[in-house]
Structure formats: structure tokens, C-alpha cells
Amino acid sequence: MSAAPQTTRPAPTPAPAAPSATVRRGTRHPALVVVAILLTAASLRPLLTAVGPLTTDIQHATGLPGSVVGLLTTIPLAVFALASSQVNRLARRHGIEAVLVGGMLVLTAGGLLRWLPGAVPLFAGTTLLAFGLVVGNVLLPGIVRRDFPHRVGAMTSLYTTVMSVGAGVAAGAAVPLAHDAGLGWRGTLNVWVVVAVLALVAWLPLMRERHVPDASAAARPRRLWTSPLAWQVTVFFGLHSMLFYVCSAWLPSMLGARGLSPATAGTLGAAYMIAGAVASLVVPVVANRRPDQRMVVAVIVAGELVGALGVLVAGGPLLVASVTLLGLAGGAGFALSFLLFAVRAGDGQTAAQLSGMAQGVGYALSATGPLLFGLLHDALGGWTGPIVGLVVIPLVVATVGFGAARAAHV
CATH class of the missing domain: 1.20.1250.20 (MFS general substrate transporter like domains)
Incomplete structure (x- = not known):
């Protein structure tokens, strides 16, 4: 019996300009x-x-x-x-x-x-x-x-x-x-x-x-759906998208349950989004300097974990710092996801196809987040349980993130 074909291959260092999946004239x-x-x-x-x-x-x-x-x-x-x-x-x-x-x-x-x-x-x-x-x-x-x-x-x-x-x-x-x-x-x-x-x-x-x-382009989507690397990128994106939409929907309410006024909780919710924007500006540039982004994933996971724990137990200035750190790490993960669509692909057409697969599955996953956290709040009668859920998400991210960030192409 012949060996099963490999779904990934080592990425070249440095990566040369990959050929496009279409021939452009103009x-x-x-x-x-x-x-x-x-x-x-x-x-x-x-x-x-x-x-x-x-x-x-x-x-x-x-x-x-x-x-x-x-x-x-x-x-x-x-x-x-x-x-x-x-x-x-x-x-x-x-x-x-x-x-x-x-x-x-x-x-x-x-x-x-x-x-x-x-x-x-x-x-x-x-x-x-x-x-x-x-x-x-x-x-x-x-x-x-x-x-x-x-x-x-x-x-x-x-x-x-x-x-x-x-x-x-x-x-x-x-x-x-x-x-x-x-x-x-x-x-x-x-x-x-x-x-x-x-x-x-x-x-x-x-x-x-x-x-x-490109005549070979039509066969690539089928191969993507059987690629472990493509699935790791997909779940990495989906979990960060879920984290964003859960925090957008419920973070002010979670902070209100910690004793903050509605105005302060709303301000910190905005700070979460602004911190994410700052991270989006920096992280892809830093992460693209090396073909392997696993160290960046480690920093992101650590930031999300510490930030979520701070939302659960910290108070005063430490709570503000925790929300900011959670926003920085979450924005970094979201931006890194879009970088991975490009650098884990060998050409522009494959990048678009990987993006389509990851966003199709990822948004289906993220759409369940606000609903599940709302149901968890109703079932437990408070926000402590859902905040614990914020701690769990980075732990799951770690299980797929290091695979998605390794130097390989789908």
C-alpha cells in the first residue's frame, strides 16, 4: 500500500514571489x-x-x-x-x-x-x-x-x-x-x-x-478541505472571531457585573476595540518577518489568558489593564489570522480559497458565541460562568494555533 500524500510542505525561506493562479494581462x-x-x-x-x-x-x-x-x-x-x-x-x-x-x-x-x-x-x-x-x-x-x-x-x-x-x-x-x-x-x-x-x-x-x-485552480478547494493545516488556520480564525463578537456583545455587561457603572463599562468596551486596532497595525508586520509564527501565537495566547483572568478576578486599574491586554491580544490574533491566509498559501488564488474556507467555517463558529454566552448567563444566573468561558477560549486557541503558525504551505 502506498503512503498517503502529504498535505503540507515546508515553506521556503525567504519566500519568493509565488506565481499567481491566474495569468494577468495588463x-x-x-x-x-x-x-x-x-x-x-x-x-x-x-x-x-x-x-x-x-x-x-x-x-x-x-x-x-x-x-x-x-x-x-x-x-x-x-x-x-x-x-x-x-x-x-x-x-x-x-x-x-x-x-x-x-x-x-x-x-x-x-x-x-x-x-x-x-x-x-x-x-x-x-x-x-x-x-x-x-x-x-x-x-x-x-x-x-x-x-x-x-x-x-x-x-x-x-x-x-x-x-x-x-x-x-x-x-x-x-x-x-x-x-x-x-x-x-x-x-x-x-x-x-x-x-x-x-x-x-x-x-x-x-x-x-x-x-x-489556471486549469488546476478548480481542484484546490477540495484539497483544502482535507488539509490539516487548512483546518488549523480555519479554527484559529473562528475562535478569534468568536472572541471578538462575544466581547463586543457582552463585555460591558460582564464588567457591569464586576461593579462598574454603565458609562465606565461602555468606555472599557470601546477601549477593547481600540486596543485591537493598535495590535492590528503592528502584529502582521512583525509576524511576517519569519516563516514560522509560533512565538507570536504563544504571546497572543498568553495575553488572552492573562487578560481574561484579569476580567474574572482583578479590580481597579488592574481590571482596566486586563481589558486592554485582552483587546491587544484578541486584535493581534484576528490580524494574524488574515496574515495566515496569505503566508500559509503558495499563491494568491490559494490564499483566496483558504480565506473562503476559513471564513465560512469560522463565522459559523463565531455566530454561536454571543448566543452560547447569553444562554450560559441565563442558565447560571450571572456572568461569572461566561467570564470563565473567556479563559477557556485561549486554551483552545493554543491547541490549533501552533499548528497553524508552523512554516508550511497548504
Whole structure:
């Protein structure tokens, strides 16, 4: 009996520019590609993170219960889980740039639909724009790996930081824009569509290039689903995505149970997101300097574990430091996940396919997090048990993270 084929191979050091999975004909415009990537990244979070601070306004305007309004956040995660693995089929057929243009069009249409009165356009528009968001989520790592093979770390730092900053700015500005600026909750939710329109304009001239599909590309998704390394990257991303959405939904309530005032708990919740953005700027650059990122994973896991333990038992300044450390480590893990999509792949097409697999499964995993932690709170009658759950997540991350970070390619 012959030996089973290996699913990974050692990564070269230093990694040469990998061949693209498509033959590109035309002239690339690196500066325009960078602008298009950053505008796309800036459009991927605000239309979602602006919802949370406006939940009460939406309830009063629509008469819907909070559980139904909460679907405005849950629906996009479900779409991400269902559609992520399909985006690359469109990209192989039509080209990455063309699909990104289509994604920004769908995102814009969904945002405009939410401007119409009534609950049905609100939920239909949210569902539609989620399909546009998933296109950018999946394809940006492939674009970076294909067009910037020697600057993967720097480009990943830039666009993941823009994603994090966009999320924080949209959440922090939601109430002032709605109340003080007079935009109302509908205008505030959808003002960020302007960024998607700008991204669309940036991708249009890049779409003119012709792409000849690589005949071997169609077989790669099947191989990815049988690769232990691909699954390790997938679970690593899913757990960090779960940690982000659990903390976004419940961290202020957890801190309130520790005796903090609602205002202070809300401020620390914002500090968690800001710390994550800072980590996103630094970690991919540092991690990309070596083909093996296991030391970075060790630091991330230690930071998450200490931060979660601090949220459980610390008080005063130590509690503030613990929340900040948890945000730094969680943001670092999230940013490292996107770097791994690129550096664990041998070319841009494989990076996009790995991104699609990891985000499809990962967002399905992360979507369960806020629900499970809420159910755990209800079952135990308090937040101590769920905070212990925050301690457990880094321990699980460690079981897959060191495999995902080893110097190998899927």
C-alpha cells in the first residue's frame, strides 16, 4: 500500500514571489490597488458595528422586540458562513477585481434599501449588503498575496487596522450622528455606504485587466478541505472571531457585573476595540518577518489568558489593564489570522480559497458565541460562568494555533 500524500510542505525561506493562479494581462497600478484595498477594508465593518449603539432607537421606531432587532447583527454572520466558500467560484470565473466591483455594488444597494421605511426593507437590505461584505472579506487576502508578495505583512497590517478603526469609529460615532447631527438612525446606519461607492470607483479601472484561469485552480478547494493545516488556520480564525463578537456583545455587561457603572463599562468596551486596532497595525508586520509564527501565537495566547483572568478576578486599574491586554491580544490574533491566509498559501488564488474556507467555517463558529454566552448567563444566573468561558477560549486557541503558525504551505 502506498503512503498517503502529504498535505503540507515546508515553506521556503525567504519566500519568493509565488506565481499567481491566474495569468494577468495588463498593467498593474500598485498605488491604485492599495487605495482600492483600503477603501474596501474601510467599508466592511461600519454598516454592522453602527447597529449596536442604535438598537434602542430602532426598537422605538419599528416597535420590534430586542431579540428581533438583534438579528441585524446575526444575519450578516449567517450570510458570511453560508457564502464565503462560494465567492472564489465567482472569482475564478470572472476575475477577482470584477467580483469585488460586484460586491461593492451589492453592498451599496443593500445600504440604500435600508433607507426605505418599514422593517422589511431594513432586514432585506441588511441581508443583501452582507453578500457584498463577504466578497471583500474573502478576496482581500488573495489580492494582497498576489500583488504584494514581498509586502504581505505590511499590507495585512494596513487593511486589518483600517477594518478595526472603521468598526470603532462607526460604533463610537453612531449616537452623535443620529442625535446631535440629526441624521437619525437610518441615516447613521447607511452614511457609510459612501465608502463602498468610493471603493467601487477605485476597482473599476483595475477590472479592465483580463484574467486567464489556471486549469488546476478548480481542484484546490477540495484539497483544502482535507488539509490539516487548512483546518488549523480555519479554527484559529473562528475562535478569534468568536472572541471578538462575544466581547463586543457582552463585555460591558460582564464588567457591569464586576461593579462598574454603565458609562465606565461602555468606555472599557470601546477601549477593547481600540486596543485591537493598535495590535492590528503592528502584529502582521512583525509576524511576517519569519516563516514560522509560533512565538507570536504563544504571546497572543498568553495575553488572552492573562487578560481574561484579569476580567474574572482583578479590580481597579488592574481590571482596566486586563481589558486592554485582552483587546491587544484578541486584535493581534484576528490580524494574524488574515496574515495566515496569505503566508500559509503558495499563491494568491490559494490564499483566496483558504480565506473562503476559513471564513465560512469560522463565522459559523463565531455566530454561536454571543448566543452560547447569553444562554450560559441565563442558565447560571450571572456572568461569572461566561467570564470563565473567556479563559477557556485561549486554551483552545493554543491547541490549533501552533499548528497553524508552523512554516508550511497548504
